[in-house]
Amino acid sequence: MILLVLGIALWWAAHLFKRLAPGPRAAMETKMGNGAKGVVALALLISVVLMVIGFRTSDFIDVYYPPSWGIHLNNLLMLIAVVLFGLGNSKSRLRGKMRHPMLTGMLTWAVAHLLVNGDLSSVLLFGLLGVWAIVEMLVINGAERDYSSWEGGSLAGDIRLAVITLVVFALIAGIHTWLGYYPFPQ
Numbered sequence: 001m002i003l004l005v006l007g008i009a010l011w012w013a014a015h016l017f018k019r020l021a022p023g024p025r026a027a028m029e030t031k032m033g034n035g036a037k038g039v040v041a042l043a044l045l046i047s048v049v050l051m052v053i054g055f056r057t058s059d060f061i062d063v064y065y066p067p068s069w070g071i072h073l074n075n076l077l078m079l080i081a082v083v084l085f086g087l088g089n090s091k092s093r094l095r096g097k098m099r100h101p102m103l104t105g106m107l108t109w110a111v112a113h114l115l116v117n118g119d120l121s122s123v124l125l126f127g128l129l130g131v132w133a134i135v136e137m138l139v140i141n142g143a144e145r146d147y148s149s150w151e152g153g154s155l156a157g158d159i160r161l162a163v164i165t166l167v168v169f170a171l172i173a174g175i176h177t178w179l180g181y182y183p184f185p186q
Helices: 002-020 022-032 035-057 070-087 093-097 101-114 120-143 155-178
Strands: none
Touching: 002 022, 002 035, 002 120, 022 035, 035 120, 070 101, 070 155, 093 155, 101 120
16 A cells, blocks of 8 residues: 555656746756656656556455446546547647646546545545646646637547547456456446
8 A cells, every 4th residue: 555655646746846846847957958857757657657556456445335336437437538638639629628638537537436446545546646637737727827728620630539539448448357357337
């Protein structure tokens, strides 16, 4: 459980470092150039590794019993989350409709997983990453008040987003199945 918490803490710190400590981050970029981005990327990679190892090795401690219908809503929310993750870099007409599609996708992903996992490790992982997404949106909105939405997009971009979403969703379902977490009702 300690590795899981350390991974989550490192995730938060690496993402919020730029906005909460702009001076030290700027000094780091001045000294290291693009290497500073590499350090942050390495910190994020380490955080994910710690979260995965911590989650997989933690004892199962029940906190609540997920509702039986949660698996259906989980799958719908996961499809929406994948759309939102992809939307942030797409050429879809939907991209300009939302300021933080990837962070909203992260929050949707977290809520979806809390619907089907009621153990302590899951509550920590998905709950704290969901809270992180909300905090990140608030911090970004506070720091960057002048926001202009993305303009553009096309029907082809919408179709590409839909196809990529379905492929990525199928890959995620396949990986979950391979890991022993069958994501669909039986």
